[in-house]
Amino acid sequence: MASTNWREEYFLALGVRDAREQANAAVYDAYTRLADRTSQLQTHAHSHSPAAPSTPHRTSSPASTTTATSGNNNNSNKKPTPAPQQPSHLVHRPSSASLQLAAARQDLSEAQRSRTELQEKLSRTSSELEKLKKKYNADARRMESLVAERAQLVVRLRDRDEELRGKAKLLDDIQAEIVSLNLEINMSDQKAKKLEAENKELVDRWMARMGKEADAMNEASSFS
Numbered sequence: 001m002a003s004t005n006w007r008e009e010y011f012l013a014l015g016v017r018d019a020r021e022q023a024n025a026a027v028y029d030a031y032t033r034l035a036d037r038t039s040q041l042q043t044h045a046h047s048h049s050p051a052a053p054s055t056p057h058r059t060s061s062p063a064s065t066t067t068a069t070s071g072n073n074n075n076s077n078k079k080p081t082p083a084p085q086q087p088s089h090l091v092h093r094p095s096s097a098s099l100q101l102a103a104a105r106q107d108l109s110e111a112q113r114s115r116t117e118l119q120e121k122l123s124r125t126s127s128e129l130e131k132l133k134k135k136y137n138a139d140a141r142r143m144e145s146l147v148a149e150r151a152q153l154v155v156r157l158r159d160r161d162e163e164l165r166g167k168a169k170l171l172d173d174i175q176a177e178i179v180s181l182n183l184e185i186n187m188s189d190q191k192a193k194k195l196e197a198e199n200k201e202l203v204d205r206w207m208a209r210m211g212k213e214a215d216a217m218n219e220a221s222s223f224s
Helices: 002-047 062-074 096-223
Strands: none
Touching: 002 096
């Protein structure tokens, strides 16, 4: 019984460990994918980073200075020309790195949600397992009690069977003795009847003899 309890507890512990590892497997996988995406983003950023534009250095000449001065004087009354703006679709267009980062965050969020569900399921499974272990221990103790009680009942039943066999043998002996006594009584009755008949015959013979002797004495006395 002890070896069976040890084996059952060992298998239950293995089941709890496997359930815990399965619950964390999704999180491990999500973190691995996130690390791979982060490495890819870093590699992509380094390979596509633009070089710093070089500013050309121009040497000003007196003529150009004069021309620029006169031009400035002529254009002093003009409105400044606005700087060219990039198209809106180029400004707000998300990059490939941003898309990959958003996908990685979504994967991580999904993994976290899956981990929460698995953790809740693991908690329910562990709780149910604890209940089953307690029930199993209670059933094991009940089984031990029933086994002990059964052993006692088997011993008592064996003793009772032996007692019944002894009483049955005693009854058979008594019945045989009764039969034997009946035979002896019958034989004694037969002997008693035979002795009674013989005794009656002897009495009758003796009485007849005595009668004859009395008659003879009477006759003898009458002649004297």
